[in-house]
Amino acid sequence: MALETAQIQDKLSATFSDISFTFKQERDILAVEVPAEKISAIILFLKNDPELRFHFLTDLCGVHYPDNEVDRQMTIVYHMHNWYENTRIRLKAFISGENPEIKSISSIFPxxxxxxxxxxxxxxxxxxxxxxxxxxxxMDEMVSFPMRKEFPLEDGGRTDKDDRFFGRTASNN
Amino acid sequence: MSELLLPPEHRYAKIMKEKLNEDGSELSILNLGPTHPATHGIFQNILLMDGERIIEAEPTIGYIHRAFEKIAENRPFYQITPLTDRMNYCSSPINNMGWWMTLEKLLGVEVPKRAQYLRVIVMELARITDHIICNSILGVDTGAYTGFLYVFQFREKVYEIYEEICGARLTTNMGRIGGFERDWTPKAFELLNTFLEEFPPAWKEFENLFERNRIFIDRTVDVGPITAEKAMAYGFTGPNLRAAGVDYDVRVAQPYSSYEDFEFIVPVGKSGDTYDRFCVRNAEVWESLSIIRQALEKMPAGNEFHAEVPDYYLPPKEDVYNNMESLIYHFKIVMGEVPVPVAEIYHPVEGGNGELGFYLITDGSRTPYRLHFRRPCFIYYQAYPDMIKGALLSDAIVILSSLNVIAGELDA
Structure with missing residues (x-):
């Protein structure tokens, strides 16, 4: 029997009673917004709990939302997978865009x-x-962080190339 | 020790100073790569060695980093497929189809059964070519060139099939949202049938050449073993994980493109060493061949090769030239003026080397807001220094080639 979404929600809420999680079903994956300062405790719990058993870290990546308020501009997204029940979960931790820092989970998952x-x-x-x-x-000498949204794809001073139709526009018009 | 090679603050310098063998011999540094014919790709490893034994390794990657994720944020969906080609270029159709399936999941497009089966065929062909390369190159690295030359001509045959389907060979850019750009020609099926006839005996012979070969066994058994626990902790997926004895396969766990319709086994190894990796890949080729045969057998009649989604699927060229409506649609699709829902999607496929995942965030505009590729090579290559600790230098080469690290996928 597959692991029920409600079961994951109940377990998380019961164990971390001082945290109010935001659960959202994003298509086939349950996404949970978690407070960044508790990330390693939550991941350790998800990994070791005998019922949840999210023992495999599939993916970890960042997303930049420069339009959010400062303390929610950067998101670290964790995808975890329970192979026994074949259930995935997505954790999102929002952190500050100005001085982004979060606990490493490399001691939990090499x-x-x-x-x-x-x-x-x-x-x-x-x-x-x-x-x-x-x-x-x-390269080590690089000073910028290129996937942040303010970093242009190409040198803005170029005049020989007009790429504006392929850039991002707010309303697609 | 030249300071040019090793700055004094490097951690190896300290180890070398402190550790002197009893007989007075010193540790030494060897720079393997970035370009070396034996590494089949651009990998640099600075090795700390005691004679022939590797004590520590420090890999440097990123030599062919091409910022695919950044480019993807600035390109409409159709223009991202060529980027996926260039990740694992040994099995580009899998990457292409994985990307289309991600988009189909996003847009809710139902692909007709026949197109799904055609996709399964082409993805399994890609898996076969991927494993042909990995296993035959492993043979070359252990000193057997013949097998490589012998089975490599069949990769050529598969490329001819690709050519017949989409016009390209290596970087295929194959398919569309909802299916294929054109129906497969009778010649494509003819080539496929010839391949299915001629390849199995050759692959059998290749197997016979290696599987009980004394030299090959000596070079590969117990070389670079990894336990199942460690492999999972390091994020291994695909044949490398299955060689360690874990039967995780995305095709079975989360069937996509109608994989649930086919009977196949997931071969697993036991010790996770180089020999098991070789055998798992060998066995997977047989399973892939069986899947292709089943797909051809069960193929629904008709000539449906794409879903009816005029919003996303380019209209036929003759209509574009003669019909106003089609021209407008063509223009809109090419310019990315298509309705896109705001969503977050994760779609995994079983690539040649493991779980290839596409994590796509859209905000309703013509380009992805964020696209992250879960690249199996990138994730498992970090176990490499651990795996070659204590091994001989020549074993390090064999281990690297049995892991099948593809530089394009590693660096994206």
């Missing part, structure tokens, strides 16, 4: 090591407690 390095490399998120937080895909 695989998070490079994923966190990648997120640091592209978004400048400081993962506290990471054993070797340095750039991974870009």
């Amino acid at each position: 695989t998070a090591n490079w994923m966190e390095r990648e997120t640091y490399d592209f978004y400048g998120v400081d993962f506290i407690g990471h054993p070797q937080l340095k750039r991974i895909l870009n």
Whole structure:
């Protein structure tokens, strides 16, 4: 029997009674918004709880929302997977866009090591407690964090190329 | 020790200073890569060595990083498919189809059964080519060139099938939202049938050449083993995980594109060493062949090859040239002026090397707000330093090639 969504919600709310979680069913995956300061406790619980057993960290990545208020501008998204019941869960932790920092989970999941390095490399998120937080895909000398929305794809000074039809427009008009 | 190679503050410098062997011999540093013919791709590893044994390794990656995720945020959906081609370029159709299926999940497009079966066929062909490369190159790295040359001509045959389906060979950019851009030609099926006839005996011979080969067994058994627990902790998926004995396969766990209609087994190994990885891939080729045969057998009659979704599917060219409506639709689709819901989607497919995931966030505009690729190679390559600890230098090469790390997928 598959793990019920209600069961996950009840268990999380009962264990972390001081936190009010925001649950949202996003298509086939249950998404949970969690407070960033409790992230490692929650992930450890999800991993080790004998019923929930989200033992596999599928993915970890960052998302930048520059239009949000400052303390919700950066999001770290965790995808966890329970192979026994074949259930996935998505955790979202919102953190500040100005000085983004969050606890590292690389001691819980060794695989998070490079994923966190990648997120640091592209978004400048400081993962506290990471054993070797340095750039991974870009060169060490780089000073900017290129996946942030304010970083242009191409040199803005170029006049030989008009790419405006392919950029982002608010209303698609 | 030259300071140019190793700055004094490097952690290896300290280890080298402190650790002197009893016989007075010193540790040494070896720079493997970034470009070295034996690594089949651009991987750099700085190895700390005691004679022939590797004590520690420090990998550097990102040499062919092309910022796909950033580019994807600035391109309409159709223009992202060529980016996916260039991730795992040994099995691009899987990446293409994975991307289309992500979009179909987003837009709620139902793909006709026949198109789904055609996709299964092409994805399994891609898996076969991926495993042909990995296993035959493993043979080359252990000193057997013959097998490689022998089975490589069949990769060529598969590329001819791709060519017949979509016109391209390596970076295929195959398919559309809802199916394929054109129906498969009779010649494509003919080539496919010839392949199904000629390839199995060759693959059998390839297997016979290696599986009980004394030299090959000596070089691969107990080389670079990884336990199931460790493999899962490191985020392994795909054949590398299955070689360690865990039967996780996205095709079975979360069937997509009608994989639930086919009978196949998920081969697993036991010790997770190089030999098991080789055998798991071998066995998977047989399963893929069986899936292709089943798909051809069960293929629904008719010539449906795409869903009826005029909002997203390009109209036929002759209509575009002669018909105003079609021209407008063509223009709108090419420019990305299509209705897109605001949503977050995660869609995994079983790539050649494991779970290839697409995490897509849309905000209703013509480009993704965020697109993250879960690239299996990137995730499991971090276990490599751990796996080669204590191994010989020549084993490190064999382990790297048995993991099938594809530089394009590693660096995205």
